[in-house]
Amino acid sequence: MHATSLVVLLWLALLAGSAAAQGNMVPGNGARRIELGPDDSGALTEIAVSPGLSTVILFDSELVQEGIALEGRHVFSNVDVGRTTMRLVPSERGTPGEKFRLSVRFRDGAAPPGASFLLTIHPARSDRLVEVYRSARTVESYQQEAREARAEMLRCQEERAHLVSEHGAPVGLAGLLATGGIDANGVAGRVVTETVSSDRRSALQPFMVQSFRSKTRVALEVFLSGLRGGLPWTASGAALRGPPGTELKVLRVWQASPIASGGPGRVVIEAEASAESARGSFSLKLWEAEGPRTVTIGNVTFP
Structure with missing residues (x-):
C-alpha cells in the first residue's frame, strides 16, 4: 500500500470515532477563584x-x-x-x-x-x-470575573457550534474537506520513531511513532508495548507541550482496546494546531483514568 493511502486511512480512522474516543481540553489562562x-x-x-x-x-x-x-x-x-x-x-x-x-x-x-x-x-x-x-471583593474583581465568564460562555458556544458542524458533516476524507481540516496540500506524514525519546519510568515504551499534520490539525499514532503485570492499560487523556508556554489543544484520544501485559497496542492522539504552532519539539504525556501509570515521550516533531 502506498504511503499516501496509509496517511488517508489513518485520518479516516481518526475521524470515524469510537466508543473508546475521549476528548481533553486545554484549560484557559484565567485564574481559579476560591472564596472562603x-x-x-x-x-x-x-x-x-x-x-x-x-x-x-x-x-x-x-x-x-x-x-x-x-x-x-x-x-x-x-x-x-x-x-x-x-x-x-x-x-x-x-x-x-x-x-x-x-x-x-x-x-x-x-x-x-x-x-x-x-x-x-x-x-x-x-x-x-x-x-x-476571604474578605469583601472589589467591584473590579466582580467585573473581571464577569468578563471571564462571558469569554468562557463564548468559547463553549463556539465549541458546540464546531461539534454540531462536524456531526452534520460527512465522515472520512469528505468530512475533512467539509470542515476545513485539509486544503490542496493534503495531509503530511512522518515516521519519528528514531528521533523521539522515552522516559524509562513510563508504564509502556513506544516502538513505533508516526506524526501527521493537516491544515488545522496534528495527529500522532503511537504503538506501545512492555507493560509488566497489573491491569490492562487504557489511555484516558493526553497533553502535548511544546516550547515554554505552548500547549496544543487535544481534541481526542482513541484506543481500540486496552493494552494487556506483554502485548502491543496503539493509541491515536489528535490536536488542534496551525502550521506555526506545530513547529518545534513537543512532549507527549498519556495517562489512564484510574491509576498512576503514565507514558511520556519526548522530542516529538510534526511534518
Missing part, C-alpha cells in the same frame, strides 16, 4: 498540582509563616512562601492520585482564621494560578 466564608476554615478545597509544573496560590490576606503546614513536603521540589503568596512545584516522586493537606493561618485574626486545601497530584494537569479570597 466565615465558617470555611475546616473545609477542604481540592487543588490540582502536577510534577514539574508550578502552582501559585495568591491570598488576599497576609499569612502567618509559622502557621503553614504541608503534608508530604519531601514530595515537593519547590515550596516558596511569601507574605501573601505560595508557589508549589511537586517533584517526580509524587504519584498521580496522591493527596496532601495544606493548611495556612492568616495574620489579621479575622474570620476565617485559616484555610485548608487538598493538593491532588495529576500526571499532567495543574491549577496554575489560584486566588483565595
Whole structure:
C-alpha cells in the first residue's frame, strides 16, 4: 500500500470515532477563584498540582509563616512562601492520585482564621494560578470575573457550534474537506520513531511513532508495548507541550482496546494546531483514568 493511502486511512480512522474516543481540553489562562466564608476554615478545597509544573496560590490576606503546614513536603521540589503568596512545584516522586493537606493561618485574626486545601497530584494537569479570597471583593474583581465568564460562555458556544458542524458533516476524507481540516496540500506524514525519546519510568515504551499534520490539525499514532503485570492499560487523556508556554489543544484520544501485559497496542492522539504552532519539539504525556501509570515521550516533531 502506498504511503499516501496509509496517511488517508489513518485520518479516516481518526475521524470515524469510537466508543473508546475521549476528548481533553486545554484549560484557559484565567485564574481559579476560591472564596472562603466565615465558617470555611475546616473545609477542604481540592487543588490540582502536577510534577514539574508550578502552582501559585495568591491570598488576599497576609499569612502567618509559622502557621503553614504541608503534608508530604519531601514530595515537593519547590515550596516558596511569601507574605501573601505560595508557589508549589511537586517533584517526580509524587504519584498521580496522591493527596496532601495544606493548611495556612492568616495574620489579621479575622474570620476565617485559616484555610485548608487538598493538593491532588495529576500526571499532567495543574491549577496554575489560584486566588483565595476571604474578605469583601472589589467591584473590579466582580467585573473581571464577569468578563471571564462571558469569554468562557463564548468559547463553549463556539465549541458546540464546531461539534454540531462536524456531526452534520460527512465522515472520512469528505468530512475533512467539509470542515476545513485539509486544503490542496493534503495531509503530511512522518515516521519519528528514531528521533523521539522515552522516559524509562513510563508504564509502556513506544516502538513505533508516526506524526501527521493537516491544515488545522496534528495527529500522532503511537504503538506501545512492555507493560509488566497489573491491569490492562487504557489511555484516558493526553497533553502535548511544546516550547515554554505552548500547549496544543487535544481534541481526542482513541484506543481500540486496552493494552494487556506483554502485548502491543496503539493509541491515536489528535490536536488542534496551525502550521506555526506545530513547529518545534513537543512532549507527549498519556495517562489512564484510574491509576498512576503514565507514558511520556519526548522530542516529538510534526511534518
